[in-house]
Amino acid sequence: MSDKKLFKRDEIINRNSKTDAVFIIKNQVYDVTKFLDDHPGGHEVLLNVAGKDASEDFDDIGHSMDAKELMKKYLIGDLVEEDRVEPKKRKFDWDNPKTENVAETSFTSSWKFPIVLGLIMTVLYTYLFG
Numbered sequence: 001m002s003d004k005k006l007f008k009r010d011e012i013i014n015r016n017s018k019t020d021a022v023f024i025i026k027n028q029v030y031d032v033t034k035f036l037d038d039h040p041g042g043h044e045v046l047l048n049v050a051g052k053d054a055s056e057d058f059d060d061i062g063h064s065m066d067a068k069e070l071m072k073k074y075l076i077g078d079l080v081e082e083d084r085v086e087p088k089k090r091k092f093d094w095d096n097p098k099t100e101n102v103a104e105t106s107f108t109s110s111w112k113f114p115i116v117l118g119l120i121m122t123v124l125y126t127y128l129f130g
C-alpha cells in the first residue's frame with residue numbers, strides 16, 4: 001500500500017490484456033492481472049472492463065463486503081485530481097462550455113416581443129377609447 005501511485009485515465013486505456021489488466025473503480029486504480037483466474041465472476045468480465053472505468057459494472061453486481069475487502073489487495077493507486085469524477089456520475093466535459101455559445105435569437109421570435117406588443121396595444125386602446 002505504501003507505493004500508491006497517481007494515474008491519468010489515458011495511462012490506463014491500453015492496460016486491457018490478460019498480462020496487464022487494470023481498471024478504475026470510484027477514482028481508484030486496480031491491477032487485477034493476478035486476480036483474473038481467481039475472480040468468482042470469471043476472468044472475462046474483468047477483461048471486458050480492463051482499461052476502463054468499471055465503477056458502474058462493479059456496483060451493478062452488488063459485490064459483497066468480502067469482495068470490497070478483497071479489492072484493497074489489488075489497489076495500486078488513485079486517479080490524478082483532474083481526471084476524477086463525482087461518484088455515480090458519468091465523465092462529462094464541463095470544462096468545454098463552447099456549446100453554450102448559442103446565437104442571439106431575433107427580437108420577433110424572443111419572449112419580449114409579445115410583451116412589448118401587448119403594451120403597445122394597451123396604450124393605443126386607452127388612448128383611442130379611454
Ligand code: HEM
Nearest residue numbers: 030040041045049054057058061063064066067070071074
Ligand atoms: C478488484 C475488483 C473485484 C473484486 C475483488 C471482485 C471480487 C468478487 C467476489 C469476491 C465475487 C463473489 C461474490 C461476492 O462476494 O460478491 C465476485 C463476483 C462477481 N463479480 Fe467481481 N470483483 C471485482 C470486480 C468486478 C468487476 C469490475 C466486475 C464486472 C465488470 C465483476 C463482476 C462480477 C460478477 C459477474 C460476479 C458473479 C456474481 C454472481 O455469480 O452472482 N467483478 N467478484
